[in-house]
Amino acid sequence: MEKNLKASQQRAIQYWFADGLVELSGGVIGLLLAIYFCVQQILQASQGLFAIIFLLVFVAAFGVRKLMLGYRERNTYRRTGFIEPKQAGEDRGLLGAEVVFTLLLLGFVLYTILRGIQTVEWMPAIAGVVLAFIFSTAGYRTRLMRFYFLAGFCLFLGGFLAVSGLGDLWGSAILSLGTSLVLFAFGILTRLSYLRQAAVTVEQSDER
Amino acid sequence: MNAEPQSRPSLTGVDRLIHEPSRSVIMAVLSAVKSADFLYLQRETGLTKGNLTVHLSKLEAAGYITIEKTYRGKLPLTLCSLTKPGKQAFDEYRQQLREFVNGGDGNQ
Numbered sequence: 001m002e003k004n005l006k007a008s009q010q011r012a013i014q015y016w017f018a019d020g021l022v023e024l025s026g027g028v029i030g031l032l033l034a035i036y037f038c039v040q041q042i043l044q045a046s047q048g049l050f051a052i053i054f055l056l057v058f059v060a061a062f063g064v065r066k067l068m069l070g071y072r073e074r075n076t077y078r079r080t081g082f083i084e085p086k087q088a089g090e091d092r093g094l095l096g097a098e099v100v101f102t103l104l105l106l107g108f109v110l111y112t113i114l115r116g117i118q119t120v121e122w123m124p125a126i127a128g129v130v131l132a133f134i135f136s137t138a139g140y141r142t143r144l145m146r147f148y149f150l151a152g153f154c155l156f157l158g159g160f161l162a163v164s165g166l167g168d169l170w171g172s173a174i175l176s177l178g179t180s181l182v183l184f185a186f187g188i189l190t191r192l193s194y195l196r197q198a199a200v201t202v203e204q205s206d207e208r
Numbered sequence: 209m210n211a212e213p214q215s216r217p218s219l220t221g222v223d224r225l226i227h228e229p230s231r232s233v234i235m236a237v238l239s240a241v242k243s244a245d246f247l248y249l250q251r252e253t254g255l256t257k258g259n260l261t262v263h264l265s266k267l268e269a270a271g272y273i274t275i276e277k278t279y280r281g282k283l284p285l286t287l288c289s290l291t292k293p294g295k296q297a298f299d300e301y302r303q304q305l306r307e308f309v310n311g312g313d314g315n316q
Contacts, residue, residue, distance in 0.1 A: 002306065008233050008236045015241075015248070073281050078247075078283065081251060082248060083245070084242040085242060175266075
């Protein structure tokens with residue numbers, strides 16, 4: 001019985017990621033970022049123009065999220081119900097880890113700037129570490145193994161790109177593209193599995 | 209002279225309102241999230257609408273959950289969430305179950 005209760009709690013916690021839409025929208029955002037870094041690398045334009053393009057990417061990312069939530073409202077919630085997850089800040093241990101990580105990251109970035117270390121391309125490495133941390137916390141919260149895989153993937157790819165000599169922008173573009181492709185793959189698999197399981201609810205009679 | 213038999217924990221003192229299988233699942237789900245709607249709970253428990261309504265009403269009458277009828281966009285929702293006494297009662301119930309399974313030490 002205790003096992004059943006734990007399983008019910010686990011399913012409820014994982015429900016936010018059960019329909020695959022979060023991964024799919026994350027994949028789209030990753031793709032947009034990859035395009036942005038490619039454009040920045042290829043085009044010889046002013047920093048002002050790139051700032052505008054980045055702003056557009058940022059707005060587009062919000063748009064993708066809003067579209068995802070709207071679609072979820074029409075599809076997932078009607079099909080399998082609605083759940084409002086607990087606030088992320090309710091887990092104090094995790095909140096502390098996030099604060100410590102942010103401070104360490106800022107300290108590290110400051111250190112590399114002050115010491116002028118340029119033996120490796122830091123941008124993909126730092127982005128890889130940040131993504132790995134984000135996916136690890138998602139994995140810790142939900143106990144979904146695919147997030148730990150994504151975290152490992154980002155860490156490995158970010159590290160590899162940092163020493164590959166491709167440069168900051170190409171490195172970041174490849175990291176964004178790689179992460180986006182893995183997110184698409186997980187999103188499609190999760191979506192298919194969700195659609196198979198989430199048959200339309202058929203009301204049974206109360207009489208037996 | 210026989211030694212006094214060590215008292216083993218029993219399930220006689222558990223909260224009967226929560227101990228019913230469907231209601232314990234409802235409480236477990238609601239303890240893990242901020243709120244859940246009727247359809248989700250129906251799918252999770254496998255109950256019919258009528259039966260689920262009865263169980264939810266009992267939990268609401270005991271002050272363990274709150275039920276709120278609302279909208280999310282155009283979608284009408286019946287949202288259920290655990291109250292503070294409900295959370296306390298469920299935690300105690302889980303503790304009693306663990307103690308019973310572990311023979312009294314209450315660990316794990």
